[in-house]
Amino acid sequence: MPSTTHRDAFHFDHPVASYWEATAEPLGIDTAPLAGNVQCDVAVIGAGYTGLAAALRLRSEYGMDVRVLEAAEPGWGASGRNGGFSCIGCHKRSYSSLIKSYGLADTRHFYATMKEAVGRVADLCAAHGIDAWLNQGGEISLAHLPSRWAELEEKRYIMAYVFGEKLELLSVDQLKARGLWAPGFHGGIRNDTGFSIHPLNYVRGLARAVHKASVPIHGRSRVTRWEERSGRHLLTTSGGTLSARNVILATNGYTPEDVSPYAQGRLMPALSNIIVTRPLSKAEHEEQGWTQRLMAYDTRNLLHYFRLLPDGRFLFGGRGGTDASDAGADPMKQHMIERLHQMFPVFGAAEITHFWRGFVCLSYDLVPYVGPLNQEKSVWTAIAYHGNGIAMASYSGSALADLIAGKPERADLPSVLTRRLARFPLPFLRPFYLKGAYLWFNYEDRN
Numbered sequence: 001m002p003s004t005t006h007r008d009a010f011h012f013d014h015p016v017a018s019y020w021e022a023t024a025e026p027l028g029i030d031t032a033p034l035a036g037n038v039q040c041d042v043a044v045i046g047a048g049y050t051g052l053a054a055a056l057r058l059r060s061e062y063g064m065d066v067r068v069l070e071a072a073e074p075g076w077g078a079s080g081r082n083g084g085f086s087c088i089g090c091h092k093r094s095y096s097s098l099i100k101s102y103g104l105a106d107t108r109h110f111y112a113t114m115k116e117a118v119g120r121v122a123d124l125c126a127a128h129g130i131d132a133w134l135n136q137g138g139e140i141s142l143a144h145l146p147s148r149w150a151e152l153e154e155k156r157y158i159m160a161y162v163f164g165e166k167l168e169l170l171s172v173d174q175l176k177a178r179g180l181w182a183p184g185f186h187g188g189i190r191n192d193t194g195f196s197i198h199p200l201n202y203v204r205g206l207a208r209a210v211h212k213a214s215v216p217i218h219g220r221s222r223v224t225r226w227e228e229r230s231g232r233h234l235l236t237t238s239g240g241t242l243s244a245r246n247v248i249l250a251t252n253g254y255t256p257e258d259v260s261p262y263a264q265g266r267l268m269p270a271l272s273n274i275i276v277t278r279p280l281s282k283a284e285h286e287e288q289g290w291t292q293r294l295m296a297y298d299t300r301n302l303l304h305y306f307r308l309l310p311d312g313r314f315l316f317g318g319r320g321g322t323d324a325s326d327a328g329a330d331p332m333k334q335h336m337i338e339r340l341h342q343m344f345p346v347f348g349a350a351e352i353t354h355f356w357r358g359f360v361c362l363s364y365d366l367v368p369y370v371g372p373l374n375q376e377k378s379v380w381t382a383i384a385y386h387g388n389g390i391a392m393a394s395y396s397g398s399a400l401a402d403l404i405a406g407k408p409e410r411a412d413l414p415s416v417l418t419r420r421l422a423r424f425p426l427p428f429l430r431p432f433y434l435k436g437a438y439l440w441f442n443y444e445d446r447n
């Protein structure tokens with residue numbers, strides 16, 4: 001278990017009590033645990049978007065013999081409990097710093113890949129008949145301080161100049177006129193790309209597609225030991241042992257560092273939290289000034305993300321908090337309610353029906369990594385989506401399949417995603433790095 005987390009965050013024996021869990025279509029497939037000693041070409045650890053997208057392509061495109069091992073049930077991790085914002089993201093770097101590190105051409109390639117990844121989610125839903133409540137319309141970033149308005153203007157200029165992207169700037173009056181306003185916002189910038197989804201319906205739909213492609217998904221099969229013998233990997237669960245030539249570690253913020261030596265010290269799990277209100281009436285939406293189902297977030301470093309759900313409820317999320325124990329849940333819920341009340345007084349007065357949280361995953365370089373984890377190229381991962389993995393995990397999982405099948409040209413990955421998964425300096429200090437970063441972010445977010 002990573003040292004930045006707490007064992008309470010790994011209740012694999014029951015699903016998180018989210019709004020998604022309460023409204024999702026049943027999984028409806030057999031996920032019998034691994035039993036006995038079994039062999040395959042590729043073992044996938046983790047049945048979220050990454051692992052399932054990889055398994056699906058390995059089987060359907062390359063005919064490989066694949067099995068998925070999942071500690072709980074498909075979608076138990078972040079994939080079944082996120083905010084459902086399928087949009088451009090997945091890194092925590094400014095574009096100017098990416099250009100400095102990777103060059104202009106590769107930064108452009110990276111941006112194009114992120115955009116393509118969003119389309120991939122819609123394609124997968126269409127191809128496999130997944131009803132994930134897709135709601136098109138793009139996203140909006142809202143200035144939470146007057147000073148952030150200038151930054152949004154600069155962002156629009158950079159996005160147009162570097163990526164040829166036309167973003168729309170909206171003044172306070174325009175926000176009000178469009179039903180996208182609350183008292184603390186000082187303008188916004190809108191991007192057409194992206195749509196919201198029901199994340200658990202999406203991941204369960206992927207699991208059904210994987211099952212239909214004749215790939216066994218073994219639920220309740222937590223890998224507790226990982227050995228290497230004669231060029232094969234032996235993964236032990238409580239029910240059996242899976243022997244595979246290749247392993248995909250698709251565990252993102254839930255990566256078991258104690259089991260896998262390959263990712264040790266390279267990942268920083270961080271909490272993201274969500275509350276959902278009771279269904280709100282149209283009159284309440286209008287009184288608040290927020291009537292659209294557009295995906296929205298503010299300009300804080302520890303950002304808040306929010307959207308109206310199809311039944312009129314308001315979903316309000318926020319990054320932050322470092323106590324992942326069960327005891328830390330209630331204070332975080334209270335904090336989220338207070339924040340909702342400050343930012344959206346009308347919505348904040350309504351009953352909160354759901355609260356849950358989960359781990360997103362950061363890397364030292366603040367970009368994801370897709371590729372091998374060992375020199376022999378038998379252990380692979382796609383990981384560290386920085387809280388924005390619906391699209392990029394779906395895309396990177398498929399890309400991993402291409403890499404394993406020896407077809408890197410089909411994956412066509414930018415170097416931003418493939419250069420390295422660096423170790424954090426003195427990894428045991430990661431909890432302190434996170435706390436320090438949060439202190440700094442909180443200071444910056446007020447100024």
Ligand SMILES: Cc1cc2nc3c(=O)[nH]c(=O)nc-3n(C[C@H](O)[C@H](O)[C@H](O)COP(=O)(O)OP(=O)(O)OC[C@H]3O[C@@H](n4cnc5c(N)ncnc54)[C@H](O)[C@@H]3O)c2cc1C
Binds near residue numbers: 087256358387388391
């Ligand atoms: C609260 C929250 C809100 C978010 N909001 C958004 C959003 O709006 N938009 C967006 O794009 N992204 C969002 N994200 C991030 C996004 O959900 C993730 O980036 C993405 O789901 C990662 O997918 P994954 O398949 O790599 O990992 P996960 O979905 O986390 O799956 C990892 C799986 O590995 C399994 N596992 C762990 N250890 C073992 C083991 N030893 N043996 C077997 N299985 C194991 C776990 O049970 C888990 O199911 C959010 C995340 C959270 C937590």
